[in-house]
Amino acid sequence: MALAASVTGAFAAPESAAKSKAPLDAVASDPAKLGWMVGSPPPANRILRFDDGSYFQFPALRWSVSNFRQLMPTMNVSRGLGAPVPLPRAERDDIDSVSFTPLGGSQPMTWAQSLPANYTDGIVVLHRGRVVYERYFGVLKEGGQHGLMSVSKSLAGTLGATLVAEGKLDADKRVSEYVPELSRSAFGSATVRQLLDMTTGIRFSEDYADPKAEVWQHAAAGSPLPKPKGYTGPRSYYDFLQTVKPQGRHGEAFGYKTANTDALGWVIARATGRSVAQLLSERIWQRLGAEQDGYYTVDSIGTPFAGGGMNSGLRDLARFGEMLRNDGVFNGQQILPKAAIDDIRQGGDKGNFAKAGYKLLPGWSYRDMWWVTHNEHGAYMARGVHGQALYIDPKAEMVIARFASNPVAGNAANDPTSLPAYHALARYLIATPR
Amino acid sequence: MALAASVTGAFAAPESAAKSKAPLDAVASDPAKLGWMVGSPPPANRILRFDDGSYFQFPALRWSVSNFRQLMPTMNVSRGLGAPVPLPRAERDDIDSVSFTPLGGSQPMTWAQSLPANYTDGIVVLHRGRVVYERYFGVLKEGGQHGLMSVSKSLAGTLGATLVAEGKLDADKRVSEYVPELSRSAFGSATVRQLLDMTTGIRFSEDYADPKAEVWQHAAAGSPLPKPKGYTGPRSYYDFLQTVKPQGRHGEAFGYKTANTDALGWVIARATGRSVAQLLSERIWQRLGAEQDGYYTVDSIGTPFAGGGMNSGLRDLARFGEMLRNDGVFNGQQILPKAAIDDIRQGGDKGNFAKAGYKLLPGWSYRDMWWVTHNEHGAYMARGVHGQALYIDPKAEMVIARFASNPVAGNAANDPTSLPAYHALARYLIATPR
Numbered sequence: 031m032a033l034a035a036s037v038t039g040a041f042a043a044p045e046s047a048a049k050s051k052a053p054l055d056a057v058a059s060d061p062a063k064l065g066w067m068v069g070s071p072p073p074a075n076r077i078l079r080f081d082d083g084s085y086f087q088f089p090a091l092r093w094s095v096s097n098f099r100q101l102m103p104t105m106n107v108s109r110g111l112g113a114p115v116p117l118p119r120a121e122r123d124d125i126d127s128v129s130f131t132p133l134g135g136s137q138p139m140t141w142a143q144s145l146p147a148n149y150t151d152g153i154v155v156l157h158r159g160r161v162v163y164e165r166y167f168g169v170l171k172e173g174g175q176h177g178l179m180s181v182s183k184s185l186a187g188t189l190g191a192t193l194v195a196e197g198k199l200d201a202d203k204r205v206s207e208y209v210p211e212l213s214r215s216a217f218g219s220a221t222v223r224q225l226l227d228m229t230t231g232i233r234f235s236e237d238y239a240d241p242k243a244e245v246w247q248h249a250a251a252g253s254p255l256p257k258p259k260g261y262t263g264p265r266s267y268y269d270f271l272q273t274v275k276p277q278g279r280h281g282e283a284f285g286y287k288t289a290n291t292d293a294l295g296w297v298i299a300r301a302t303g304r305s306v307a308q309l310l311s312e313r314i315w316q317r318l319g320a321e322q323d324g325y326y327t328v329d330s331i332g333t334p335f336a337g338g339g340m341n342s343g344l345r346d347l348a349r350f351g352e353m354l355r356n357d358g359v360f361n362g363q364q365i366l367p368k369a370a371i372d373d374i375r376q377g378g379d380k381g382n383f384a385k386a387g388y389k390l391l392p393g394w395s396y397r398d399m400w401w402v403t404h405n406e407h408g409a410y411m412a413r414g415v416h417g418q419a420l421y422i423d424p425k426a427e428m429v430i431a432r433f434a435s436n437p438v439a440g441n442a443a444n445d446p447t448s449l450p451a452y453h454a455l456a457r458y459l460i461a462t463p464r
Numbered sequence: 465m466a467l468a469a470s471v472t473g474a475f476a477a478p479e480s481a482a483k484s485k486a487p488l489d490a491v492a493s494d495p496a497k498l499g500w501m502v503g504s505p506p507p508a509n510r511i512l513r514f515d516d517g518s519y520f521q522f523p524a525l526r527w528s529v530s531n532f533r534q535l536m537p538t539m540n541v542s543r544g545l546g547a548p549v550p551l552p553r554a555e556r557d558d559i560d561s562v563s564f565t566p567l568g569g570s571q572p573m574t575w576a577q578s579l580p581a582n583y584t585d586g587i588v589v590l591h592r593g594r595v596v597y598e599r600y601f602g603v604l605k606e607g608g609q610h611g612l613m614s615v616s617k618s619l620a621g622t623l624g625a626t627l628v629a630e631g632k633l634d635a636d637k638r639v640s641e642y643v644p645e646l647s648r649s650a651f652g653s654a655t656v657r658q659l660l661d662m663t664t665g666i667r668f669s670e671d672y673a674d675p676k677a678e679v680w681q682h683a684a685a686g687s688p689l690p691k692p693k694g695y696t697g698p699r700s701y702y703d704f705l706q707t708v709k710p711q712g713r714h715g716e717a718f719g720y721k722t723a724n725t726d727a728l729g730w731v732i733a734r735a736t737g738r739s740v741a742q743l744l745s746e747r748i749w750q751r752l753g754a755e756q757d758g759y760y761t762v763d764s765i766g767t768p769f770a771g772g773g774m775n776s777g778l779r780d781l782a783r784f785g786e787m788l789r790n791d792g793v794f795n796g797q798q799i800l801p802k803a804a805i806d807d808i809r810q811g812g813d814k815g816n817f818a819k820a821g822y823k824l825l826p827g828w829s830y831r832d833m834w835w836v837t838h839n840e841h842g843a844y845m846a847r848g849v850h851g852q853a854l855y856i857d858p859k860a861e862m863v864i865a866r867f868a869s870n871p872v873a874g875n876a877a878n879d880p881t882s883l884p885a886y887h888a889l890a891r892y893l894i895a896t897p898r
Contacts (some may be wrong), residue, residue, distance in 0.1 A: 035543055067765075067766045070702070070730060070733035070734060070739065070767070071700060071702050071765050071767065072765065072766070077765050077766075079764060079765075080537070081689075081690040081764075082690075099533070099537065099538050099539070099540065099759075100537050100538070100539055100762055100766050101537055102537055103533065103534050103535055103537060104533050104534070104538065105533070105534055106533065106609070110607065111548065111606065111607055111626060111755045111756065112548075112773050113547035113548065114545065114546075114547065172545065173542050173544065173545055173729070175540075210663075255515075255689070255690065256515040256516075256689065256690075267506050268504070284701065294506060300503035300504060305504065321545045322545065322757075323757060325533075328534055330513055330515075331501075331505050331506070331511050331513075332501045332511075332534050333504070333505065352853075
């Protein structure tokens with residue numbers, strides 16, 4: 031059951047534990063070729079189950095990230111019932127040849143080469159709102175849904191920033207004012223702003239190598255499976271959050287800890303009477319002209335996993351990014367207040383961020399559960415384990431949505447061949463408008 | 465875990481066990497008013513769980529039938545990515561006043577009165593392809609999905625009849641020729657036709673009062689939960705089907721047994737390389753202009769529950785019915801072969817049906833997993849426990865799709881106030897065309 035932890039999307043450790051021995055490459059680990067869960071019944075060694083954890087071992091996880099709903103209970107994020115708003119298309123094959131130098135590398139790599147290097151399951155690039163590039167690999171199709179992992183955090187953070195901009199949530203209030211049950215936890219004395227920026231002083235280790243790390247308790251609490259006999263721990267995300275102990279002081283450093291997002295989800299639920307799943311549907315998905323419903327995995331009492339449980343179609347994630355790029359306007363409507371998006375892209379405190387030690391992300395910051403590059407294009411991004419990304423480059427008028435199933439959870443494993451690729455493509459699109 | 469049996473949609477016992485003591489009426493048991501799973505967290509006595517069976521006790525089941533995916537793993541039935549095809553609307557309030565006499569009753573009842581009498585969650589009536597009536601109650605909304613229960617069987621039967629009409633499935637072949645694993649079970653020597661018409665001679669009791677009834681083994685095998693320690697029974701629908709023993713002779717009598725549909729699902733999977741979920745999406749849902757994805761609940765190895773696991777939007781179920789009413793044409797396309805639909809509505813052997821003793825269904829028959837009335841309108845219907853129905857009246861050019869959560873599973877509890885209501889409405893629509 032503890033393997034549910036793997037979907038917290040929380041592996042935060044910078045550049046750690048990446049290269050012990052080389053895993054299968056993208057072609058050899060192609061989940062379509064390996065035939066997971068194909069057949070009636072599938073062969074015994076191709077059956078994946080949630081309860082024994084087999085589903086999240088590489089290379090099996092390459093199937094599972096596109097099929098979480100077959101493994102776990104879920105809550106719908108309705109797109110509504112109207113016609114989807116098609117994304118205009120203007121595809122460019124020249125993008126495959128865009129070249130860049132991986133971080134820390136010396137040999138150039140092309141965009142096309144970067145996709146298998148990163149175990150990409152699907153990628154779409156919008157330029158000025160038009161689809162200029164779109165590819166799918168393995169078992170993901172344009173009509174499929176893929177786990178967003180911690181990109182889910184940025185969705186929750188966007189909802190939070192929206193509520194703050196609208197005055198429905200007071201960022202300066204303490205968490206305990208919204209959720210009295212958190213008064214005695216480390217969260218109670220933090221402000222909503224500290225939650226949004228993950229500068230709370232909480233004890234929450236995401237060191238998966240440590241069986242006593244809090245992330246395992248979080249996962250066990252959130253698992254929708256029946257608890258094992260003798261289990262005395264928390265039985266839901268809300269139960270778990272009440273057990274979180276303090277460590278350090280609030281507001282002094284960025285610490286990427288999934289529990290902050292689940293606490294934010296709780297605050298949002300209390301402030302609006304809506305779960306993040308319901309609010310995301312009502313405020314965003316139903317107004318984006320999305321072409322597919324999304325969904326959240328849920329715990330045993332129906333709480334959507336705000337920190338990592340969202341799944342969606344790739345193009346719908348791109349629609350969301352394009353709406354942000356356009357100051358909250360999409361499909362002819364002001365969907366979110368510009369003030370919320372301004373707050374995200376202005377970024378957070380760089381000093382606080384630097385303390386977290388992300389060597390591959392120098393000069394970045396974290397705000398409203400978004401990663402802000404502070405590069406010359408003003409790019410900001412949502413990031414999830416195993417390579418999920420939503421990258422928004424305002425200057426290049428570019429949005430990249432990417433699903434992946436890298437054998438290594440931490441993004442330090444794919445940043446070297448993804449971040450410079452994104453920036454190189456942005457520069458290329460500026461230089462070669464069509 | 466055994467409570468999973470409740471969703472087999474299999475309660476077949478004619479007119480049994482209906483009226484021990486009066487349950488709450490539709491208003492008092494309204495799941496929206498009772499507030500199941502509302503709150504962050506919901507109150508302890510409003511939390512419903514799959515593993516303890518609380519979700520399927522009345523009145524809680526009134527919430528659960530609209531939320532199966534929050535309780536269990538599921539497989540998507542994609543509607544595709546295009547624009548839904550809107551159903552034309554021509555609503556008529558006069559329908560509420562249509563009057564009929566319940567079966568076995570003496571006092572007339574109006575259509576409007578029949579809806580709470582039947583614990584209706586949602587109902588839509590199409591006349592000549594236009595929505596003339598549509599209502600939702602409790603927690604079901606137009607954008608929600610509801611369990612079809614055994615209406616799922618008619619979807620599987622329609623796929624089976626289609627494959628037969630196309631020559632992709634030979635109705636005269638033995639089941640063992642498609643699924644050798646079933647050779648030693650009672651199914652092996654039955655023909656595909658006997659499966660489709662449920663005239664197999666198999667031992668499969670759906671007597672829920674008997675803890676040794678096979679339906680409980682079926683449910684335990686199909687449950688997606690981990691098996692309890694010491695459990696030695698079958699671990700999937702396919703495993704269970706191989707254990708089914710003979711009882712009586714094939715072809716001699718209709719016997720409504722859910723296992724037949726799961727065996728048909730296996731045959732279809734072997735004949736097409738597609739599960740019923742995949743085939744339903746590809747052949748029907750994606751071509752209907754459906755406005756929502758549907759989904760199936762699945763067992764622990766990802767097998768969709770062909771006998772009772774489909775969930776859909778109400779209007780999409782109506783679209784499916786309207787396509788059948790139009791000889792397989794909908795949305796400008798021949799979606800299914802007319803021969804398949806002709807085979808359904810011609811009905812099955814009335815003598816075989818009579819042996820099953822459904823006193824409320826005199827002169828009916830069962831064909832391709834559809835219930836055929838043989839009334840003067842040529843009506844035929846799909847039926848699921850707790851009141852699910854898809855009723856197609858060719859002469860009246862009428863289709864009724866209905867979701868419900870009657871406290872009593874068997875349709876004998878609602879037939880008296882639904883079947884004569886459908887027929888009265890059909891006659892009324894013929895008499896008062898607009």
